Amino acid sequence: MYVLNMAINVIISAILVIQSAFMLPLETLLFRFDTAASVFESGDDMYTVIWSTSLPGTGYVTYEYEGAQYTVMDEENAAIRSTDTVHSVRIPKAHLDNNTYVYHSQQVGVRRAYVAVKGRTVSSDPVAFRGYAGQEEIHALVISDIHENPDAAAKAVASFDAAPDLVIMNGDEVSYMTSVVKFKQVLSYAHRFSGGAIPVIYTRGNHENRGEYGSAAVDIFKTTTGGMYFTCSYGPISMICLDSGEDKADSDWTYSGLVDHEAYIARETEWMRSLTPDEEAEYRIAIAHIPHLKNRYGFNWIEILAEQKLDLFVGGHKHRVNFDFNKGTAPFYQMLDGGKTRDNGYIATMLTFGGAQIRVLCYDDQHNVKGEHIYTLPVDLSPAAPPEQPAG
Numbered sequence: 001m002y003v004l005n006m007a008i009n010v011i012i013s014a015i016l017v018i019q020s021a022f023m024l025p026l027e028t029l030l031f032r033f034d035t036a037a038s039v040f041e042s043g044d045d046m047y048t049v050i051w052s053t054s055l056p057g058t059g060y061v062t063y064e065y066e067g068a069q070y071t072v073m074d075e076e077n078a079a080i081r082s083t084d085t086v087h088s089v090r091i092p093k094a095h096l097d098n099n100t101y102v103y104h105s106q107q108v109g110v111r112r113a114y115v116a117v118k119g120r121t122v123s124s125d126p127v128a129f130r131g132y133a134g135q136e137e138i139h140a141l142v143i144s145d146i147h148e149n150p151d152a153a154a155k156a157v158a159s160f161d162a163a164p165d166l167v168i169m170n171g172d173e174v175s176y177m178t179s180v181v182k183f184k185q186v187l188s189y190a191h192r193f194s195g196g197a198i199p200v201i202y203t204r205g206n207h208e209n210r211g212e213y214g215s216a217a218v219d220i221f222k223t224t225t226g227g228m229y230f231t232c233s234y235g236p237i238s239m240i241c242l243d244s245g246e247d248k249a250d251s252d253w254t255y256s257g258l259v260d261h262e263a264y265i266a267r268e269t270e271w272m273r274s275l276t277p278d279e280e281a282e283y284r285i286a287i288a289h290i291p292h293l294k295n296r297y298g299f300n301w302i303e304i305l306a307e308q309k310l311d312l313f314v315g316g317h318k319h320r321v322n323f324d325f326n327k328g329t330a331p332f333y334q335m336l337d338g339g340k341t342r343d344n345g346y347i348a349t350m351l352t353f354g355g356a357q358i359r360v361l362c363y364d365d366q367h368n369v370k371g372e373h374i375y376t377l378p379v380d381l382s383p384a385a386p387p388e389q390p391a392g
Contacts, residue, residue, distance in 0.1 A: 059087025097131025145339025171205025171289030291315025
């Protein structure tokens, strides 16, 4: 029986090879990068480099570190992934910070048990990546709620004089996640604002939970927790990056009874409770799309984040800027970062970390300042003293 199965397999494989050989030249010409790479924070001391190609194939990243050459494959359980057009490779931050990397993909037309037909390999130009390098001020660009409106977002971003050191994509970059095409839009925005040269933090918005590709996209990031929530740091900044779920109950008709955010958020909350404050950090921030922290599916995230000695929470979702959001409800500052506005404009935000301050500047797509604020550390939420009355 084994010999018979082997013979059948060889015959089928030979037929597929011959069939593929006639199509391969055309397919090879069509094989290209359709989304350039970005480097995403994926938890603790790791990055995930993500890009996509026009046809299925392999993906790998090459670089040199401390005199050694590295080739890191997009693999899963020892198998090199070759049936997808999205490719992700996990690399230690120490290897990539202030270093150069190249990403590659090879087309795979046919893959059988004992044979594979592979096409051309495409490679990027070397990308010079900038990690933390001891700079006195750190600039973090925050862009949430793009909702397929990247040109307006780009106009707002162009208003800032300072170049960002990292990009925070705080959810709802697209309006639904029904297919890999929508996910590739997110990737295109990440590269547009980072160039693949600085780290990107991506938090999932409620709209990116909507659609059958929403859960598949999570696996691509290869986070340390397995979900779209993790901790990371950039120099003196310690960050808790959260997945805030949806803005409606699981029972809402919108979801057709096909979501279970209650269980997912419960697991995330248990993970949050396991964290300990980063005592070495100069700044402690949390990032999540939906800013309503007091009740996330029945869990009070304000209490948990307070235990982490948080300085600032950055939320989106509301499509507006607010520097005193829900003031008085938490022992840390809370703000909303802007995003697409009701008139289809856009507001982008830059956070500048330096000294004992987090400075905030917001521009719209018409290059107008839409808000300026300074958060002083340590956190002081006491009411401002009333102005002195003139004598007499």
